[in-house]
Each structure stands twice: as C-alpha cells, then as structure tokens.
Amino acid sequence: NAGVTQTPKFQVLKTGQSMTLQCAQDMNHNSMYWYRQDPGMGLRLIYYSASEGTTDKGEVPNGYNVSRLNKREFSLRLESAAPSQTSVYFCASSYRVDEQYFGPGTRLTVT
Amino acid sequence: GENVEQHPSTLSVQEGDSAVIKCTYSDSASNYFPWYKQELGKRPQLIIDIRSNVGEKKDQRIAVTLNKTAKHFSLHITETQPEDSAVYFCAASGGGGGADGLTFGKGTHLIIQP
Numbered sequence A: 001n002a003g004v005t006q007t008p009k010f011q012v013l014k015t016g017q018s019m020t021l022q023c024a025q026d027m028n029h030n031s032m033y034w035y036r037q038d039p040g041m042g043l044r045l046i047y048y049s050a051s052e053g054t055t056d057k058g059e060v061p062n063g064y065n066v067s068r069l070n071k072r073e074f075s076l077r078l079e080s081a082a083p084s085q086t087s088v089y090f091c092a093s094s095y096r097v098d099e100q101y102f103g104p105g106t107r108l109t110v111t
Numbered sequence B: 001g002e003n004v005e006q007h008p009s010t011l012s013v014q015e016g017d018s019a020v021i022k023c024t025y026s027d028s029a030s031n032y033f034p035w036y037k038q039e040l041g042k043r044p045q046l047i048i049d050i051r052s053n054v055g056e057k058k059d060q061r062i063a064v065t066l067n068k069t070a071k072h073f074s075l076h077i078t079e080t081q082p083e084d085s086a087v088y089f090c091a092a093s094g095g096g097g098g099a100d101g102l103t104f105g106k107g108t109h110l111i112i113q114p
Helices: none
Strands: A004-007 A010-013 A019-025 A031-037 A043-049 A064-068 A074-078 A087-094 A106-110 B004-007 B010-014 B019-025 B032-038 B045-051 B056-059 B062-067 B072-077 B086-092 B108-113
Touching: A004 A087, A010 A019, A019 A031, A019 A087, A019 A106, A031 A064, A031 A074, A043 A064, A043 A074, A074 A087, B004 B086, B010 B019, B019 B086, B019 B108, B032 B062, B045 B056, B045 B062, B072 B086
Parallel strands: A010 A106, B010 B108
Antiparallel strands: A004 A019, A019 A074, A031 A043, A031 A087, A064 A074, A087 A106, B004 B019, B019 B072, B032 B045, B032 B086, B056 B062, B062 B072, B086 B108
8 A cells, every 4th residue: 555645746836836736545535634834833734625525624725725536636736826835745644533644745845 | 723732842852761742732622632753854653642532542652641621631752762853743633523634733853862
C-alpha cells in the first residue's frame, strides 16, 4: 500500500497563477482533509470531505477550492495564487472521524 | 470553534531524562486527542492518541494523560533518546459531531541533549 500520496512535491508559482494539488489514498478511507503548515503555526485545516460527494470549509478556506473526485482522490485548487499562500500543504485521510494519516506534503512557493 | 494551546514551544532535555508537553483545549465536546511527531522535512506521524472515555494511555516509553474537567492533556516521554528529537503536535477533534478534521497546537520542538 502506498498510503496517502501527493503531487507535486515542490512547486513555484507567480502571483495570479493557478494550480491544482493532487492527493490520493489507497486505504479505502471515507474522509479526506487538506491542511497547510506555516512556521510556528502548526497545521491548519483548509477543507475536508467527510465522505465521497461532500466537502466542507475548515479554518482557513479563503483562496482555495476542493474537489472530491471519487473515494480515493481529493484535490485542492488555487485559482489565483498569492504570496500568503506560500506554505507546505498536507493531505490526510481517515477511516473513522479521528485517526488521520498524512501524505508527504507539497512545498509551494508563490513569488 | 476549537482552540488548542500547547506549551512549551521549545523543550531541551538531557538524554535519558523525561519530557512533558502540555496542551489545553476549549471545546468540551471534543473527544479525541492525538499526538503527532514530525521530523524535519517529513510528514506528521501519529505516535499515540487518547479518547475522552480514558484517563491515561501508555505505549512503551510514551504516555498520554487526559483531564476532561480541566480540559487539558499531556504527553510524557521517559528515558529520552536522540531519535526523540523532533517537533511534537497535540490536536483535538470530535467537537463538530462529524469528520470535521483536527485542530492542532502550534507544536513543541523537543531537543535531546547528548
């Protein structure tokens, strides 16, 4: 099992560009999550999907959109990137509400 | 929403000594409290968790305690080793009644001095 995978690993964008971060899991988990991690801030929830077909906002959703493509895949889109979105992005999944497993992360820089 | 406070932000201990990291939470409906370890450049990894119907849980050198009345929980690492050096995050969830994600503390950088 690969667990939770994310692409790309690294990305540099110019202000105003768009991109989609991809996440997939092969653990048959129902719930999937996107977090961002900034120095000294811990991890903050951007969006989550409790089950296939549903998505909800987390603590910091502004500037992002998500798509739960199927049970395995959950993507995060930045429509018009801003320097404030420079961060490390982690995708996670869980079978139940609680025990979350994280992907390797995407390091995004917006210039 | 939930708010999780974590202390200290940095903790330096001698190898072989014990380390304690403390967290408080605000939402009395939260019922699940995991601890994650993150090494530099790596993903967070779950090391231990506790649910609100349990007061203490132990796994070899690590233990977690929960005081629901005071809304605080702590991570205890005994006989610390160099490989314990990392950033540790506490988190809380369950207050939303569904799969609404974890609220994390800001992390503790644990340094094990040889």
